[in-house]
Amino acid sequence: MRGLATLVQAGFLLLPSAVMAEEKKGMPQLDFANPLTLSQVVWLAIIFFTLYLLLSRWALPQVGAVLEARASRIAGDLDAAKSAKAKADAAVAELKAATAKAHAEAQASVSTAVDAAKAEAAVQATAANAQLDAQLAAAEQRIAAARAAAMGALRDVALTTTVDVVARLTGAAVSQQNIEQAVDRALAARAA
Amino acid sequence: MAAEGSIDALGQFQLETSLGALGASVHFTQSNLMMLIAAGLILGLLYFGMRPKAIVPGRLQALAELAYDGVHGMCVDQIGHEGKKFFPFIFTLFTFILLGNLLGLLPFSFTYTSHIAVTFALALTVIVLVTVVALSIHGLHFFSYFFPAGAPKLLAPLIIPVEIISYLSRPVSLSIRLFANMVAGHVMFEVFASFIVMMAAAGSFGMLGAVGPLALNVVLVGFELLVAFLQAYVFSILTCIYLHDAVHLH
Numbered sequence: 001m002r003g004l005a006t007l008v009q010a011g012f013l014l015l016p017s018a019v020m021a022e023e024k025k026g027m028p029q030l031d032f033a034n035p036l037t038l039s040q041v042v043w044l045a046i047i048f049f050t051l052y053l054l055l056s057r058w059a060l061p062q063v064g065a066v067l068e069a070r071a072s073r074i075a076g077d078l079d080a081a082k083s084a085k086a087k088a089d090a091a092v093a094e095l096k097a098a099t100a101k102a103h104a105e106a107q108a109s110v111s112t113a114v115d116a117a118k119a120e121a122a123v124q125a126t127a128a129n130a131q132l133d134a135q136l137a138a139a140e141q142r143i144a145a146a147r148a149a150a151m152g153a154l155r156d157v158a159l160t161t162t163v164d165v166v167a168r169l170t171g172a173a174v175s176q177q178n179i180e181q182a183v184d185r186a187l188a189a190r191a192a
Numbered sequence: 193m194a195a196e197g198s199i200d201a202l203g204q205f206q207l208e209t210s211l212g213a214l215g216a217s218v219h220f221t222q223s224n225l226m227m228l229i230a231a232g233l234i235l236g237l238l239y240f241g242m243r244p245k246a247i248v249p250g251r252l253q254a255l256a257e258l259a260y261d262g263v264h265g266m267c268v269d270q271i272g273h274e275g276k277k278f279f280p281f282i283f284t285l286f287t288f289i290l291l292g293n294l295l296g297l298l299p300f301s302f303t304y305t306s307h308i309a310v311t312f313a314l315a316l317t318v319i320v321l322v323t324v325v326a327l328s329i330h331g332l333h334f335f336s337y338f339f340p341a342g343a344p345k346l347l348a349p350l351i352i353p354v355e356i357i358s359y360l361s362r363p364v365s366l367s368i369r370l371f372a373n374m375v376a377g378h379v380m381f382e383v384f385a386s387f388i389v390m391m392a393a394a395g396s397f398g399m400l401g402a403v404g405p406l407a408l409n410v411v412l413v414g415f416e417l418l419v420a421f422l423q424a425y426v427f428s429i430l431t432c433i434y435l436h437d438a439v440h441l442h
Contacts, residue, residue, distance in 0.1 A: 028205040029308045029371070036207035039219030040304070041313045044227060048288060048314075051231040056280030059238035063260045066245050066253075073247060 158183045201382040205306055205375070223304040230291035230304075259287065263428070270432035274439050278432075281321070285314065286428040293374060293420030297413065305423075306374040308367060315367035318431045326438035337441050366430060373423050377416045384409045 031037060162183055166174050209216040210225045241256030249257055263283045267275035275282075289305055296303025304310050326334045338355040339348060387405040391398040 027202055027375075028207060029306070029375070032309075034207060036209065036219055036221045037307070037309050040207060040221045040223045040307065041309050043220060043224035044304070044310055044313055047224065047227045047231055048284065048317075051234065051288060052281065052284045054231075054235055055238070055284050059235055059242075060260065060280055060283060062242050063238060063256060066242055067257060067260065069245075070247055 155183060155187060158187070199383055199386040201379045201386075204302075204378060204382055207307075222302045223307060223310070226292065226295055226302050226304050227288075230288060230295055233291055233295075234287045259283075263287075266429060266432055270429060271436045271439060275432065275435070278325075278435055282428050282431060285318070285431060286424055289314070289370065289427050290420065290424035293424055294417075296374065296378065297416055297420065303374050303378060305370055306378055308371045311371040312363065312367040314370075314427075315363035318366065318434065319363040322431075322434045322438045325435065326441070329439060330441055334441065337437070362430075362434060366427065370423050370427055373419055377412070377419055380412060381409060381416075384412065 028034070029037070159179060162179050163174070163176075166172075166179070207221045207223060209220060210222040211220055214220075215225075237252070237259070238256050241252040244250060244253055246253060260283070263286050264276075264279055267279045267282050269275075271278060292303060292305040295301050296306065326337070338352050338359070340351070340355075343351055384405040388402045388409070391402040391405070
């Protein structure tokens with residue numbers, strides 16, 4: 001690659017050398033008999049070295065300082081932006097947490113209220129049931145009493161009717177005890 | 193410049209003293225005057241460019257920072273972290289050669305990079321620096337550079353001379369590359385410009401035909417602008433590569 005470049009340059013060099021051959025003067029660059037050819041190198045050394053010193057000691061550090069100041073300022077701004085973003089994120093998280101907490105609290109109080117209402121309703125329902133049961137039992141007792149009374153009256157009616165029927169049919173007086181026994185037997189058989 | 197029938201393409205490279213009798217007494221050439229102007233422009237760019245020290249740079253500051261950042265990036269990319277030490281030298285080298293190439297494109301100026309003595313002196317500085325750096329970092333171990341590790345011992349008589357010649361030819365190729373590119377461009381300018389004058393002198397048809405070399409020279413100016421940047425870049429990036437070799441030994 002470098003060899004190729006040198007070859008191309010050699011080709012370029014042919015152009016001036018063709019002119020050079022015609023002129024018979026040679027390239028001024030290769031005229032080392034001319035004291036100026038080497039004196040320019042001495043001045044080159046002085047100028048180049050001075051330029052190097054001025055650049056390395058004075059000019060370039062200035063540029064570097066400005067670039068560094070900019071880089072640090074950008075870094076500082078980025079840091080500030082990052083911390084601001086972190087703060088904003090924290091605030092958002094706090095807000096979310098507060099919302100969630102409020103939500104949970106509301107849910108809890110709603111469910112407590114619902115439970116309390118349910119319990120109260122259950123108590124009321126039990127009380128009402130008990131009252132109804134009591135009334136039912138009283139009514140049943142009344143019915144049973146009425147029934148028993150009715151049944152008692154029925155026996156008296158059956159006794160007198162039996163006495164009357166037996167007296168009419170037979171004309172004989174039957175002992176009260178026998179009649180009672182017969183009526184009781186018949187009633188027991190019917191109830192069975 | 194162009195007499196009838198002959199083209200003096202090389203007269204432009206003739207050295208003369210400048211700055212009058214004082215310059216003549218110390219052999220201060222017009223080449224050195226251009227060097228002074230180049231150095232002044234570089235320092236002026238950095239001084240006036242960086243004077244605002246603005247956070248958001250203006251045009252001149254942006255140019256100065258671009259030059260700084262470009263060369264700094266080249267140093268760090270090519271040499272590595274140690275490249276920062278050589279940054280001022282590479283920056284001086286790059287801007288000095290670039291300004292020499294660019295100033296040479298101005299009419300009536302002088303291209304100091306078209307002198308082999310100048311380019312060879314610069315290349316020699318580079319090679320001496322590279323060798324000193326390599327010796328100071330690696331000591332005598334530096335000489336292992338001429339025999340790559342892992343190469344068969346049998347080939348040593350072949351490899352070592354080749355490596356030494358390749359090492360020593362670095363300043364030659366470095367200096368001739370820059371010198372030849374600059375000379376070739378300026379000779380072509382002179383030749384085509386002479387064609388313009390010669391054809392224009394040949395009558396109205398020649399006047400019309402002279403447009404051809406004129407157009408060519410216009411195109412050539414653009415091309416030479418590219419070459420001016422490219423050669424300064426090549427010179428400094430090769431210096432960086434040599435410095436990388438010196439710091440890391442392959």
